Amino acid sequence: MNPRTALVTGGTGGIGTAIVRYLARQGHRVATNYRDEARAQAWRARMAAEGIDVCMVPGDVADPGSAEAMIRAMERDCGPVDILVNNAGITRDSTFHKMDYQQWSEVVNTNLNACFNVTRPVIEGMRARRWGRIVQISSINGQKGQYGQANYAAAKAGMHGFTISLAQENAKFGITVNTVSPGYVATDMVMAVPEEVREKIVAQIPIGRLGKPEEIAHAVAFFTTDEASWITGTNLAINGGHYMGW
Numbered sequence: 001m002n003p004r005t006a007l008v009t010g011g012t013g014g015i016g017t018a019i020v021r022y023l024a025r026q027g028h029r030v031a032t033n034y035r036d037e038a039r040a041q042a043w044r045a046r047m048a049a050e051g052i053d054v055c056m057v058p059g060d061v062a063d064p065g066s067a068e069a070m071i072r073a074m075e076r077d078c079g080p081v082d083i084l085v086n087n088a089g090i091t092r093d094s095t096f097h098k099m100d101y102q103q104w105s106e107v108v109n110t111n112l113n114a115c116f117n118v119t120r121p122v123i124e125g126m127r128a129r130r131w132g133r134i135v136q137i138s139s140i141n142g143q144k145g146q147y148g149q150a151n152y153a154a155a156k157a158g159m160h161g162f163t164i165s166l167a168q169e170n171a172k173f174g175i176t177v178n179t180v181s182p183g184y185v186a187t188d189m190v191m192a193v194p195e196e197v198r199e200k201i202v203a204q205i206p207i208g209r210l211g212k213p214e215e216i217a218h219a220v221a222f223f224t225t226d227e228a229s230w231i232t233g234t235n236l237a238i239n240g241g242h243y244m245g246w
């Protein structure tokens with residue numbers, strides 16, 4: 001394994017933390033962004049206790065100026081980005097006839113526009129170095145739609161459109177671009193859902209349980225290897241069989 005520098009946006013969250021661990025254990029130098037300094041330092045100390053030294057830079061991925069400054073700070077402090085995981089995301093659920101513009105735009109800005117904001121400042125460097133790995137963390141609900149999530153489903157579906165276009169444009173430069181679409185994973189976000197609602201979700205999953213963050217991280221890590229250099233433009237569903245597109 002060649003050690004690289006990896007940026008995982010939203011690396012302090014449930015799935016992001018698992019991705020940071022996997023990439024660090026593969027020998028990569030791993031970085032993430034933060035918005036709240038005190039929470040970030042507490043998280044960084046927990047990772048350090050596990051033997052993982054994470055490079056941390058301030059940045060709001062929904063804001064183009066902040067995202068660009070974040071990338072430049074990261075390049076200065078941690079090195080140029082070889083591996084980028086666009087993982088930061090939020091939900092603001094509402095049925096569409098009650099949804100306001102703020103709910104729509106926050107979700108589109110944080111999940112989809114962030115892909116532009118963060119990837120644009122790193123893509124030229126990857127092309128110049130002729131090596132790169134970009135992974136979008138989308139969602140099962142971008143593939144199948146979801147009641148109450150027109151904003152989230154639209155943004156997550158858009159992320160895969162971004163993946164397949166970038167995959168075509170950058171294939172000749174040693175850069176692969178793929179999407180991972182998790183189903184319902186046992187993170188704080190999902191565990192906050194009332195138990196009876198969660199039971200209904202689990203009842204729809206053939207494997208009969210929620211996913212684990214490590215199961216998403218494992219797939220992301222696979223896409224970033226040298227051996228995965230012929231895999232580009234895919235959308236990998238990891239959802240316990242909840243939705244089987246083809």
Ligand SMILES: NC(=O)c1ccc[n+]([C@@H]2O[C@H](COP(=O)([O-])OP(=O)(O)OC[C@H]3O[C@@H](n4cnc5c(N)ncnc54)[C@H](OP(=O)(O)O)[C@@H]3O)[C@@H](O)[C@H]2O)c1
Nearest residue numbers: 010012013014015060061062087088089139182184185187
């Ligand atoms: N959990 C699931 O079941 C599930 C299923 C399918 C897809 N996903 C996707 O997987 C990804 C990770 O989800 P998760 O469950 O790990 O969520 P999470 O625990 O809520 O973590 C989200 C992370 O994104 C960061 N973030 C949010 N908005 C940001 C912004 N504007 N700028 C920078 N960072 C920002 C958060 O940082 P702060 O602490 O600063 O807010 C946090 O580190 C998301 O894209 C989500 O849509 C999750």
